[in-house]
Amino acid sequence: MSDTRRVRSDPKQGVSVMSSATVEAFEYLNAGTKLHYRGCGDTPTAARARAARDAGITPAQAERLWKRWRQMASVDGDVYRALRNRYETICHQIETKADGYEAERRSLQDRRNADLQRPVPSGAGMASAQD
Numbered sequence: 001m002s003d004t005r006r007v008r009s010d011p012k013q014g015v016s017v018m019s020s021a022t023v024e025a026f027e028y029l030n031a032g033t034k035l036h037y038r039g040c041g042d043t044p045t046a047a048r049a050r051a052a053r054d055a056g057i058t059p060a061q062a063e064r065l066w067k068r069w070r071q072m073a074s075v076d077g078d079v080y081r082a083l084r085n086r087y088e089t090i091c092h093q094i095e096t097k098a099d100g101y102e103a104e105r106r107s108l109q110d111r112r113n114a115d116l117q118r119p120v121p122s123g124a125g126m127a128s129a130q131d
Contacts, residue, residue, distance in 0.1 A: 019074045026069040028083035029055075029062055035090060055086035 032051030033044060045063075052062035057079050065075060 019072075021080055022065075022069050022072045022075045025065055025075045025080045025083050028087040029065055031087055031090065032083070051086075056082040 029048065029051060032055055033048045036050040036054065037044070037047040048062050048066060049059040052059045055062075061076070061079050065072070065079065069075075
């Protein structure tokens with residue numbers, strides 16, 4: 001029996017023992033990378049390094065996760081926790097901003113409705129008799 005038959009996570013066999021925490025950590029890192037991407041002239045590597053520092057992990061840990069997430073059996077708990085916490089903070093900030101926009105939209109709509117409900121002064125919109 002060859003060694004590759006006994007190894008559960010041999011990439012040549014097409015079998016991987018990737019955990020869901022590893023996939024989640026990669027998605028959290030990917031979301032942070034998208035947030036820190038500065039557009040034309042920036043590189044994904046630099047954005048990933050900024051996202052890693054923002055989350056409180058080293059760029060080397062982020063690079064390892066980025067490049068090997070499909071082969072990793074698990075991710076370090078501290079890395080996962082830091083990425084998850086930063087992702088939750090980002091989501092909270094987005095939701096807070098969206099709630100603010102929604103409140104502003106409702107305020108503008110209420111003001112518009114109040115203007116529409118106001119009585120129209122007599123003679124408004126009618127051509128004057130002298131024209």
